[in-house]
Amino acid sequence: MKVDKIFKYTLTMLIALVTFTSCDSMLDIDPTDNVDSEHIYKSVKNFEQGVLGAYSDLNLEYNALIGSILADENKLAPENNGVDGYAVNLHRWTFASDDDILLEVWKNYYNHIYSINTLLENVHKVPATNTEETNQLNNLIAELHGLRALIHFELHRVFGAGDYLASSTLTIPYVTKAGIFQKPGKITLSEYYLNLWKDIEQADELTGAYTTGNHRLTKMGINALASRVALYQKNYILAIKYSTEVIDNAPLANVNTYANIWTDTSNDEVIFKLKRNTEDKIRPNTLWYNYATGKTLFYASNKLKNQYNATTDVRYATFIDEDDNRSINKYGGNENSNRINDYKVFRSSEALLIRAESYFQQGAQQQALEDINTLRNNRFTQDSSYTALTLENILNERMLELPFEGHRYFDSKRLGKAIQRDIVDLITSQDQKVLEPNDENYQLPIPQKEIQANPNLK
Numbered sequence: 335m336k337v338d339k340i341f342k343y344t345l346t347m348l349i350a351l352v353t354f355t356s357c358d359s360m361l362d363i364d365p366t367d368n369v370d371s372e373h374i375y376k377s378v379k380n381f382e383q384g385v386l387g388a389y390s391d392l393n394l395e396y397n398a399l400i401g402s403i404l405a406d407e408n409k410l411a412p413e414n415n416g417v418d419g420y421a422v423n424l425h426r427w428t429f430a431s432d433d434d435i436l437l438e439v440w441k442n443y444y445n446h447i448y449s450i451n452t453l454l455e456n457v458h459k460v461p462a463t464n465t466e467e468t469n470q471l472n473n474l475i476a477e478l479h480g481l482r483a484l485i486h487f488e489l490h491r492v493f494g495a496g497d498y499l500a501s502s503t504l505t506i507p508y509v510t511k512a513g514i515f516q517k518p519g520k521i522t523l524s525e526y527y528l529n530l531w532k533d534i535e536q537a538d539e540l541t542g543a544y545t546t547g548n549h550r551l552t553k554m555g556i557n558a559l560a561s562r563v564a565l566y567q568k569n570y571i572l573a574i575k576y577s578t579e580v581i582d583n584a585p586l587a588n589v590n591t592y593a594n595i596w597t598d599t600s601n602d603e604v605i606f607k608l609k610r611n612t613e614d615k616i617r618p619n620t621l622w623y624n625y626a627t628g629k630t631l632f633y634a635s636n637k638l639k640n641q642y643n644a645t646t647d648v649r650y651a652t653f654i655d656e657d658d659n660r661s662i663n664k665y666g667g668n669e670n671s672n673r674i675n676d677y678k679v680f681r682s683s684e685a686l687l688i689r690a691e692s693y694f695q696q697g698a699q700q701q702a703l704e705d706i707n708t709l710r711n712n713r714f715t716q717d718s719s720y721t722a723l724t725l726e727n728i729l730n731e732r733m734l735e736l737p738f739e740g741h742r743y744f745d746s747k748r749l750g751k752a753i754q755r756d757i758v759d760l761i762t763s764q765d766q767k768v769l770e771p772n773d774e775n776y777q778l779p780i781p782q783k784e785i786q787a788n789p790n791l792k
Contacts (some may be wrong), residue, residue, distance in 0.1 A: 375459035378467045378474070385474050388450050388481055389550070394608060395677055396439040397488050399621045400424065400778070401740030404769075407638040407733060408622075408662075409759040414631040420624065425632070427766050431779035436493075440781050443489050444509070450482045451512035476540030480551040482510075483533035484559050484679075486526075487566075491744045493780050495523055496771065497566045498750030506780070507791070519790030527567055534560050548604050549676075554583060555606040558680035561688045566748045570692035577692070580605060580685035586712045587683075593652045597668035598675050605680035612674060618665035619673040622738070633660040637756040638737055641730065646716045653737060664738045683709060683735050691728050699723060706731055747776070 374384040402408050403425040410425050423429040429436070457475060462468040486508055494505035500523075507518035508529035521529075537556045548555075557579040564573035587595055587602035594600030610617040622632045634654050642650040655661035665675040690705035706728060707719040713735070720727065733742060746753050753769040753776075760767060769776055785791045 374453075375456055376461075378460060378462060378471050381453070381457070381460045381471065382474055384453050385477055386550075388446060388453065388478065389608065391442070392446050392485070392608065393442050393616045394488055394679060395616050395618055395621060396435075396442065397491060397744075398618065398677070398738065398740035399435075400439070400492055401743045402621075402738050403632060404778075405742035405746065405753055406755045406759070407635055407737045407742050408632040409635045409755075410761050411630040411633050412761070413629040420631050426761075427769055427773070427775045429775065429778070431782040431785070433781075436778060437781040437783055439492060440489075440784055443485050447482060447485055447509055448512055450478050450485075451510060454478055454482075455512050472540045476537045476556075477551050479533045479540070480537035480556045480559065483530055483537065483563075484551070486530060486533075487559070487563055490526065490530075491566075491747075493778055494526070496750055496777065497523070497568070497748040498771075499523070517788040517790050519788075527563075530563060534563065548601060548606050549609055551606060554580060555680055558605045558682075558685060561685055562680075565688045565692060568695070570695050573688055573692040574696070577685040577689040580680075580682050581689065584682035584685075586686065586709065588712045589648045589715055592648050592713065595678070595681075596652060596664055596666065596675065599668060603682040604678055605682060605685075607676040607678045610674060610676050612671075614674075617673075618675055618677050618738075619662075619667070622662040623673065625673075630661055632662065634662050634737070635756065635759040637759055638733065641734055643714070643718070646714045646718065647734070648715065649713055649734060662738055678739070684741075687728070687732050687735060690731075691725070694723065694725060694728060702728065709735065 374380050399421060403421055404427070408425065410422065414420060414422060421435055423433055424435065454475065457471070460471060462471045486506070489506050495503040502522050502524070504520040505523050505526045507521060508526050509516075509518055510529065534556065537551075538553075538560070551559075557576045561573050561576035561580060564570070564576060584603055584605055587600065591600050591602050595602060595604060623630055639650075639654060639659075642654075644650045653662065653664045655663040655666070665673065665677075667673040667675060686705050686709050690702045690709075693699070693702035693705065703720060703723045706723060709731065710718050710720075729745060732745060736742070743753065745751075750771045752771065755767050757767065780791050
């Protein structure tokens, strides 16, 4: 990675910190009250502001974009071309390692990892004068370990090896030091997951009953992350354990409240979200719509729309614009803001789907069936229960519940499955319809500029 840019970026973050919009007083930091880097370690309160800085401009929406447009749940809008084009090459599977968006993802995520590592390496300087401050500091350390694990996992989902491959296959570096001259190389999947679980377990051990809502990583957020990681690693016993922790503590939204999640008027089933406001250039609905030109970039695919019962499934009207029956409306804003919504990272519905798939893979088909029917009973206005279940049913339920959140391509990648689009969702007859796991563009490349700066990434 480009250490000079990362170093400058991190100093900026540690000096300038972050402005959040929230009812939580710790998140209402005025930019005139910035704490410079030499003061960050002077007190637990100052250190917490440094931790908040680690969330600043963390654009996990990139995973939502990539995981969606590489799959079959979007189709390219005709006006998404020329100067107004965005992510067109990714969608058409014609990208290259010098694609700008890949570099932006890599820089954004590793910059934040560098900042987190800087904070963790200097936390010993922070004085904790009483038991309360010691507990608070431990919670902040746990939060940083959890955030480092989350960002590394999102990097792996984008640039790492498919989890259907051998554990000796190489994936992205797992960086735990803040040295600006280091040039980490790829590591095996087994080594990567070993490092990832070290962070998750440390976060899980330290957080205890720590809760601060859903705008920062908490005990619930760590459990949600652990369940997702375990699913990818095919550790279904752990996936069941952690997803159950989430499910038992965060009930699903029902048919009457589900739409309110996406207008930020309800926090039902939302485990962790990133706050967004007008200052954020990248936020969920900017992925599908160009604000500068007013042009739509991506529509919902016909393949996705045809999977819904538009009459009885509340998700159809929630996700698809009713005026044109094709625009993506999952993050459509609310009556007070046009297309500005917080980005949902973890929801309990995903945990339920993780547990259902894990049960199924373990041979517990009745438990899997019950979980899927529980989800459907909270999404349909009429009974739509399954009487039997296949893995394809479960993956289809993930498509129906999680579109435009960045799971569809990654689901295919973790299982080694081909991506198949319907002909009606192609722009031209020459466009590729099927992307097989052995296709050279099935796996996203590490950005060429990063490899040039660090040959160890080859």
